[in-house]
Amino acid sequence: MSASKKKIQHPRAKHDFKGRTCSITGIGAYVPERILTNADLEKIVETTDEWIMSRTGIKQRRIAADDEFTSDLGAAAARRAMAMAGVKPEEIDLIIVATITPDMPFPATACLVQQKIGAHRAAAFDLEAACSGFIYALEVGQQFINSHTYNTVLIIGAEKLSSIIDWKDRNTCVLFGDGAGAAILQNRSDSHGLLATCMGSDGTKADLLSMPGGGSRCPATAKSVSDRAHFLRMDGKDVFKNAVNAMCAAAREVLQRCELDISQIKLVIPHQANLRIIDAVADRLGGTPEQMFVNLDKYGNTSAASVAIALDEAVATGKIQRGDLVLIVAFGAGLTWAAAVIEW
Numbered sequence: 001m002s003a004s005k006k007k008i009q010h011p012r013a014k015h016d017f018k019g020r021t022c023s024i025t026g027i028g029a030y031v032p033e034r035i036l037t038n039a040d041l042e043k044i045v046e047t048t049d050e051w052i053m054s055r056t057g058i059k060q061r062r063i064a065a066d067d068e069f070t071s072d073l074g075a076a077a078a079r080r081a082m083a084m085a086g087v088k089p090e091e092i093d094l095i096i097v098a099t100i101t102p103d104m105p106f107p108a109t110a111c112l113v114q115q116k117i118g119a120h121r122a123a124a125f126d127l128e129a130a131c132s133g134f135i136y137a138l139e140v141g142q143q144f145i146n147s148h149t150y151n152t153v154l155i156i157g158a159e160k161l162s163s164i165i166d167w168k169d170r171n172t173c174v175l176f177g178d179g180a181g182a183a184i185l186q187n188r189s190d191s192h193g194l195l196a197t198c199m200g201s202d203g204t205k206a207d208l209l210s211m212p213g214g215g216s217r218c219p220a221t222a223k224s225v226s227d228r229a230h231f232l233r234m235d236g237k238d239v240f241k242n243a244v245n246a247m248c249a250a251a252r253e254v255l256q257r258c259e260l261d262i263s264q265i266k267l268v269i270p271h272q273a274n275l276r277i278i279d280a281v282a283d284r285l286g287g288t289p290e291q292m293f294v295n296l297d298k299y300g301n302t303s304a305a306s307v308a309i310a311l312d313e314a315v316a317t318g319k320i321q322r323g324d325l326v327l328i329v330a331f332g333a334g335l336t337w338a339a340a341v342i343e344w
């Protein structure tokens, strides 16, 4: 048996959770049909395919239809995850939606998803940790499974980022896309699952990446609209540096917690923001390019959906097989970061 196929005993699962293991029993993703290419963007802002490809690695991104909202993307991904897990809507105990682009400030997008998929028994709430949101939701969902509170938790990362993008700002509009990914979490004491998770945040750097308008500090007014306060703003260079540092630290922390070396990890699924960030993380962790999963060329940065969409694709294309060790790691506004090691 190779090191990566060996069943790892997670100390927390053994001692704290009475043998309960939180497993991902279903994964699914959904992206809108409409494709926006770099050539299309050349007609909107002063940019080139060459600049976008060389600075980010992104070739195209998906854009939701006018009548397609974050809850629709999330519900579509959820149905696919439920089908894979063989879970019926009435079996879902809890729905957590991670998003920075809810359908509206309230009610929670999770409640709108609940209505769309008919999960009438479920409790539902949203979680906001920007691009780290899906892994935050995984950690939170895991707590409900391991504490015996719930048996079946649906977590979703869903974004309609096109609704908060400033299409006049070439620094940001070329980077983002729409989409959703979902996972079903269940207890499988005899099976594989989450080995270690970690989350972190640094609110002192909140200004590096934000959307200032629309909250209690800057409610919508004619001025907030003319000031373009309802669009995403980012200090790209500073975010880049922080992203590399935080993702490496989070990855090292979860590896250390389950006493694994990067060489034992079959696939690393990093947040899909920029190919240069992924390369820098691989380099610093001592991982090989083959270990790093990349699909940002097709979808751009889909924030909370990014890791979930990538995980779904890695499973669907056979890059992850049962028993493989997978490291997921993300970074986002807040600042926030999170990582997890999963025995698939």
Ligand code: UT7
Pocket: 046, 047, 048, 051, 052, 055, 056, 131, 170, 171, 172, 174, 209, 235, 236, 237, 238, 239, 240, 243, 273, 274, 277, 301, 303, 331, 332, 333
């Ligand atoms: O999801 C979590 C958070 N997001 C991220 O992780 C994103 C992190 N940051 C990045 O990925 C990169 O910093 C960017 C892709 C945003 C920018 O790359 P960069 O290598 O840091 O470029 P830069 O900001 O230093 O800009 C270099 C030049 C500037 O021109 P000047 O001032 O040197 O004349 C920009 O105006 O590139 C210019 N530029 C563009 N040129 C053509 C910026 N955006 C564009 C563009 N097309 N779309």
